[in-house]
Amino acid sequence: MTTPTKTARRRPAGAAPPPSIGSHFQGYLARLRGGDMGALPVLLGLLVLCAFFSIIRPNFLTAGNFANLFTQGAAVVLIAMGLVFVLLVGEIDLSAGFASGVCAAVLANLLTLQGQPWYVATLAAIATGALIGLVLGFLVAKVGIPSFVVTLAAFLAFQGVMLLLIKGGTNVPVQAAPIVAIENRYLPPLVGWLLAAVAVTGYAAAQLLRHRDRSARGLVTDPLSVVLLRIGGLAAVLGAGVYVLNLERSLNALISSNRGMPVVVPLLGVLGVALTFLLSRTAYGRHVYAVGGNREAARRAGIDVDRIRISVFVICSSMAAVGGIVAASRFSSVDANTGGSDVLLYAVGAAVIGGTSLFGGKGRVMDAVLGGAVVAVIDNGMGLLDASSGVKYVFTGFVLLLAAGVDALTRRRVATGNR
Template sequence: MVKGTHDITDTPQAEAGESAPSDAPGAGARKAPSGSAAGRAVQSWAAFARRKLRSGEVGSLPVVVVLAVVWITFQSLNSNFLSPRNLSNLSVDIVGTGLIAVGIVFVLLLGELDLSVGSISGLAGAVFAVLNVQNGVPEWLALIIGVLAGAAAGTVQGYSFARTRVPAFVVTLAGLLTWNGLMLYILGSSGTINLDENGLVAKLTSYYFTDDAVAYGLAALATGLVFLVSYLDRRRRMAAGMPHRSLQLIGVRAGGLAVIAFVAAYLLNRFQGLPLALLIFLVVVAGLDIVLRRTHYGRQVYALGGGVEAARRASLHVTRVQTAVLAVSGTMAAIGGLFLASRITSVSQSSGSGVLLLNAIAAAVIGGTSLFGGRGSTWSAVLGMLVIQSIASGMALTDTPAAVQFMITGGVLFAAVVIDALSRRSQEAHGRA
């Protein structure tokens, strides 16, 4: 097996609560947990979690703890922090940078870094604005061209990285300067271009599904799909005589998701309803998570994160995968840039600059994606972005200087890197890295 790939204990199919087939050797010697079905599922999950923690696989636990501490702290300082209005604004604010962070996750899985995503996001916004506002190109067509510009930039960088074997951060550093210069050239002397506030792109972050049934219906649909996929996967693995999740655990997991989904739907409906931006974000994250975990391409990405030479010896098409990963990163940066432009309904020479790049990278790392490659998921970007934007929102509500915000975010990022390094060291000691 190529180092860094997901073996059976790393895949979603082999998580907590999986039981061996009844005819497996030694299966009858195990003492069955006592108590109710839900109690047995919780006991199985707890035992699995302890094994994972002892072997250094902390998963998303640290970032969940940090997020809980941040929310409790700011709620105690200002009771408006967890209000429906603030949570709704927070759910939209995370989308633009969060989409960029999702692309960063793909690159980090290779053990590389893309420094050009901020410039690509600004370039995509500039291409859209110039085509639509200044040249009258239909919004839908200008939007597609803007995304394709980002995809093309990422593909060029990916191919250069794969062919020259120059570290990706060097290639993308050159890209950062190149795409930023191209954005300034496209914008020209106009400086700032205001978008149509009633246009298609502006509605990406301003449209809300005001009917309560939409949010509740989608919460129920998401819960049902998770349960169905898990159940079908269980049947498939049982038929093949492979380890599988228990029905109790599947029910508990689906129930936990239902609680989160319906509470979120209730809070959002108390303000303006479900934001279109949040819905698109979650659909994209879930879709790309399936690509990483369930497709041959995704397994190749994880394999390359474990070692390029080992991947080549395993007959993986390294150049193709590396090029595709940077193309994904560029595409997600372009989409994120359009959402950022939608949020402020304008594009300027400062688009894609500032702390955007740092926040996107920090979100992926804080969320649990390893800097060493081979470990992480697209949901890491969601969790990490929630932490960063929650800190920013709390600081704004409490009138805390921006300097303090940077220091706190930097401290959280440093802690995440330290945990990642210690986790990897522990895994190496257990022969899992």
């Protein structure tokens, strides 16, 4: 009688053998052929745009411009993160831009006109965003008004609220040091390296623990070599990013040094990880996807659909409030245009360009980050080219239309393959 090996004893009867790198790669190609493109289109687009602007304008790839990309795109990315939740359930929020402006106006009023501490003003601004989302979500889920109509009405109304809060259109300065530092200060180089090390260590621990648990249960999992490649890839990307951001960007370092990671970068990272965990590792996140995939089926499965629909609006408007605070930090002031102009269009564009479906049920928080990077690169590159606003809007609109077209074709291909 043959004695079972140690590996055989650990693997449940009938379980598939551990996958190899080759089989993993073949499975990835099969998913691509089936229409599951993932983040590939936006990553390729980002590479093409960076290559194009770096050839036309060599100063695009400088350390100073790399840091500018984060500060220019931070507010849009934060608003887009919240919009992902609304889009996932098949709704839309057209008021997110001006909602961020209203929350920024609340912040500025409390700081400058009322003399409140920065943390009180910040909490009040975020609470205002949550209240806005609660009202919008209630009108959509409980009253039954289409989200397009509700948020369009709010889009118009919030412009009036902005004028009332800032006394008819004056510019209200924001001078609280902790708020201003978000977009205008940099972390010491050593802190940047420590944060990168913490991020890589945390990601590695999560990936390896997940691989071990799935392997122990006999579930399908990626090869360990693939997991290690992911960890190494993240370490390389973060290491390169921190290295570039730690380069001296000041024209005269003797007078003032300009090195280090912008303070807003860790803020983006923390919120991105937290919201990603909420969507991918909690029952709430599964319910959001279920409601977006099939609302009636989710209701029959016992999910409180109305509660989920209200909650995504609360998350969206709360993230809009954070985006408004970051915008106030960047300009050190708030006026009637804060959150207006092209902020909403860029935020929705960032979510869709990144891969979030307008039809609901498909999307990730990372989509907002990747799409926001594309929007920031376009905005920044067009600025370096001295392109007119008309050219910039046309180009951005074309990229958005292309992304929506890829999403529609992907869904059609997946539906055809499932028949």
